[in-house]
Amino acid sequence: MDSALSAAISIAFHGTAFAMVLYLVSVGLSVTMGLMGFVNLAHGVFAVAGGYFMTTLIFGLGIPFYLAVPLAVLAVALLSVPLERFLYRPLYGASDLDQVLMTMGLVFMSVAVGKYFWGPTAQPFYPPTALSGQLEFGLRSFPAYRSFLIGSGAVLVTLLWLGLDRTRFGAQIRAAVDNRRMAQSVGINTSRLFTLAFALGSALAALGGSLGAEIMAISPSYALDHLVYFLIVVAVGGLGTIRGPFVAALLLGVSDTAFKYLLPEFGAFFIYALTMAVLLWRPRGLFGQA
């Protein structure tokens, strides 16, 4: 009985940590796909870029972790602006196929660039000393870094939701998701809004990629390997929402951990089967607008 309880707690804990990383990486994708209607398969590229920049800053330049992560995030956000302007923008009105192909091209390029500059193997990741080791919670101990992941994820999620609900920028994004033309005609500069939203989504992905490097190792094929999971979070959660993907990420993170722990012989099979069932039941996702 006790072992079952401890297994359940362990699954919930590690699943939630995984979910936080998944959510941070994917939430920007939900905004891009919902706001611009853009099928962006290359979203993982921003996450892996964040991870790579972070490792270079820490191991190459000796910059401490707490400074390296924001710097990497900032770098990715800045990089994403010209990408949005020159590659994404011309394809906003284009067919799904064109968007799929262009972003698939970006993914292929990222695989080669990652291998060229950082080598074919996964990047090592060591949490800073203050966050390594175990934390004691009552009778149990949990890995400190994953506790930090869950905590910082929760803070970020709260900030993001408050930001979208309470700020002018958030209101503009919500308006543009609901009805782009209407938003434009009441004077919202949607072109600038798209760029900003894209940069914000990329920054969040970079944050998820760098903080989550312990769970999803940074390697050249990162954007390709985890693509399906990012898409599942967004498609199951619902496009254009930011709460939906959170629920979807929690479901995916916890059930993935549970299945791999309890039924390793089936791997991710049930995850995919569940995804299919949800998509058939609600084609626009759990929280998508009909």
Place this chain on the structure above:
Amino acid sequence: MTTSRQTDVVARFSRRHRLHPLEALPWLLIVVSFFLFPDYLALGAQILATTLFGLSVDLVLGYAGIVTLGHAAFFGMGAYTAGYLAAHGVGAPVVGMIAAMAMAGAVGFLSGLIILRAQGLSILMLTLVVCVMLQEAANKATSITGGADGLQGMEVAPVLDLFRFDLYGKTAYWYAAIVLFLGWLVARTLVHSPFGRSLTGIRENVARMRAIGTPVFGRLLTIYTISAAMAGAAGALIAETTQLVALNAISVDLSGVILVMVIFGGVGRLYGAFVGVPLYMIAQDRFSEIDPTYWYFWIGLLLVIVVMFARGGVLGLMELLWQRLPRRRDR
């Protein structure tokens, strides 16, 4: 005046599906290549089989307009079916091929039954999910598929008990060429038939096709099943000629790469796969000696460029050139 214009239009329509002399070119090249490049027949057989796979993708993508990121599911299904049979005493290639087509077609029909009701992004997601689901099943069902080690112990009998698969790949080459030819015949007949025209109509405007009474779902399901069976045949070809089936036969990577090959050739033109697949695979064969990873960089870059500037692929560019030529002569 009107009657002459009408007959003109009718004549043009009936000319559409008549064989153009240029359409003999791929077959001529396939025959000539056999004699010109005797050292590359094994690669040649793989190119021919992959062309068939590309053709099956073109049918759903180029004609019916279904963006699929999971067509390798059917390719892999065919490959594993043929491979499993050959590893368990049923080594006759043609039998394996028919079984592979039946299995892949059945999977195509069943998954199509579910996913083709969706639209846009969710259909794309669902094709992807079907593919990863089957891949995970193949990965974990090690007793049937060999899992990550690949299917081993295939013993493929001679084709029709007459032509043994040889070391140089001669039999493999002709076998693949003939299967590809049959696939092309089916595809060509289909796309020029009223059924094929209705698919194009669905691609261009679903609402209007529904309004004039086309059973949209049935048409899509039919072409999806046929295309899946064709992809299964291509998978069986690869399995039987290389005597090897690995997990990547059923991967999303392969689904993406085959899409890329067809796009490079030109989508919705029936011959896109005949141009794109050989170009891609020959270039890959040449460049892979340098480093396969950097190969992906150039492919990615080329893909971005094609989408941004050359939407029709190689055939689209050639068509553009062709249209420019006579105008100059007029001047």
